[in-house]
Amino acid sequence: MILWWSTAGTLDRQIEAAIRADSRALVERHRVAGAAGVVDAILDRLAVDLSNEALYLLLDAKGDLLAGNLDAWPTASIHDPPWLRAPLIRDGTVSEARLLRVDLPGGLRLLIGRDVAEKLRLRALLTEGIAWAAASSATIAILGAWLLRRALERRLRPVYGTAEAIAGGDLTRRVPLSDEQDEFDRLGSTMNAMLDRIAQLMEGVRGVSDAIAHDLRTPIARARAKLEEAQLTANTEEQMRAAIDQGIADLDGIARIFQAVLRIAEVEAGARRAAFAALDLAPALRGLAELYEASAEAAGQQLELRVPDALALVGDRDLLVQAVANLLDNALKFTPAGGTVRLSAAIEVGAVVIIVADEGPGIAEADRGRAGERFFRADAARSTPGSGLGLSLVRAVVGLHRGRLTLAESRPGASPPGLAVSLRLPA
Numbered sequence: 001m002i003l004w005w006s007t008a009g010t011l012d013r014q015i016e017a018a019i020r021a022d023s024r025a026l027v028e029r030h031r032v033a034g035a036a037g038v039v040d041a042i043l044d045r046l047a048v049d050l051s052n053e054a055l056y057l058l059l060d061a062k063g064d065l066l067a068g069n070l071d072a073w074p075t076a077s078i079h080d081p082p083w084l085r086a087p088l089i090r091d092g093t094v095s096e097a098r099l100l101r102v103d104l105p106g107g108l109r110l111l112i113g114r115d116v117a118e119k120l121r122l123r124a125l126l127t128e129g130i131a132w133a134a135a136s137s138a139t140i141a142i143l144g145a146w147l148l149r150r151a152l153e154r155r156l157r158p159v160y161g162t163a164e165a166i167a168g169g170d171l172t173r174r175v176p177l178s179d180e181q182d183e184f185d186r187l188g189s190t191m192n193a194m195l196d197r198i199a200q201l202m203e204g205v206r207g208v209s210d211a212i213a214h215d216l217r218t219p220i221a222r223a224r225a226k227l228e229e230a231q232l233t234a235n236t237e238e239q240m241r242a243a244i245d246q247g248i249a250d251l252d253g254i255a256r257i258f259q260a261v262l263r264i265a266e267v268e269a270g271a272r273r274a275a276f277a278a279l280d281l282a283p284a285l286r287g288l289a290e291l292y293e294a295s296a297e298a299a300g301q302q303l304e305l306r307v308p309d310a311l312a313l314v315g316d317r318d319l320l321v322q323a324v325a326n327l328l329d330n331a332l333k334f335t336p337a338g339g340t341v342r343l344s345a346a347i348e349v350g351a352v353v354i355i356v357a358d359e360g361p362g363i364a365e366a367d368r369g370r371a372g373e374r375f376f377r378a379d380a381a382r383s384t385p386g387s388g389l390g391l392s393l394v395r396a397v398v399g400l401h402r403g404r405l406t407l408a409e410s411r412p413g414a415s416p417p418g419l420a421v422s423l424r425l426p427a
Contacts, residue, residue, distance in 0.1 A: 061107025
């Protein structure tokens with residue numbers, strides 16, 4: 001459309017410019033030589049007009065023809081503006097004339113114009129060409145859009161199928177990948193990774209549910225049995241009060257398990273990142289060592305501390321203290337009498353490393369990958385009181401701080417080998 005308007009406008013402007021230039025020349029000729037000079041000029045122009053496009057008509061004040069190749073003045077346009085469009089019949093063919101009216105002194109009237117039949121034919125030819133080009137372009141665009149849609153549907157059909165299967169409950173389905181390694185394959189790979197993560201989380205939820213049901217069944221059953229026994233056998237107020245106190249203690253233990261699970265979930269969801277601030281962890285570690293030193297002495301153990309003067313990092317002080325406290329609890333729980341628990345910290349390149357090492361039975365290398373899962377307890381720890389949530393909270397806190405948790409033997413080759421838990425936190 002823009003091409004059509006620009007071409008048609010150029011043709012019109014060229015014709016009008018030629019007519020204006022011709023009119024100025026004839027007006028100047030009239031000023032110099034009068035009407036006779038205009039007549040001579042018109043005759044000269046008609047003589048050299050090989051294309052037979054020039055149109056002239058000169059009338060005197062009475063309306064008599066003085067010169068020109070037009071038969072008569074267009075009667076319907078005597079009082080029209082200077083620029084006129086009038087039908088034209090030449091050699092029995094209907095055409096169109098573009099005319100300019102000029103009034104000369106002495107009552108002379110002059111029409112100067114051009115036969116625009118060739119221009120109209122060119123415009124019609126251009127219109128037809130543009131119409132065909134537009135139709136072809138539209139056809140190609142529609143065909144291309146259809147082919148593109150078919151290609152997209154073909155590549156996305158496996159994604160739709162997988163999404164429908166997942167929505168129907170089949171979490172084992174994955175998006176099949178091709179060998180093209182294009183954007184669709186990258187989308188499918190990302191979706192498969194997402195589905196793997198969802199399946200892993202769902203499996204974790206099922207595992208946590210099973211573990212909660214298993215670990216809480218025993219204390220709940222024990223509390224119920226003791227209360228029933230007290231109801232049937234208690235003869236004094238003291239016996240009844242002792243049974244109630246024991247039931248309350250069992251229920252408090254159950255409540256602590258739920259609180260630990262909720263706290264782990266809160267940490268893993270990242271809800272505590274708003275409490276991050278710059279801190280010095282060294283005083284907090286020294287305070288923990290002082291707190292647990294009394295428990296270690298009561299159990300015939302030793303607690304060694306090696307902490308530098310300052311440990312600068314950014315994080316949640318309360319969570320970090322609780323994580324280290326959980327590690328000290330486990331270390332003191334599993335270290336035999338006469339053993340040593342070591343709490344050490346060091347500053348490395350870009351990191352703060354905290355290590356809690358004990359002399360207990362440790363964790364078998366095959367079980368270290370699962371250490372930190374909720375309610376997971378290694379075989380060596382099953383006879384020891386606990387819920388298997390302490391190390392889970394430690395792993396969640398380290399993950400929240402974008403750190404790394406490492407388990408290793410504290411005394412390789414010795415028996416028992418002990419366990420060294422290392423927390424590597426960004427400085």
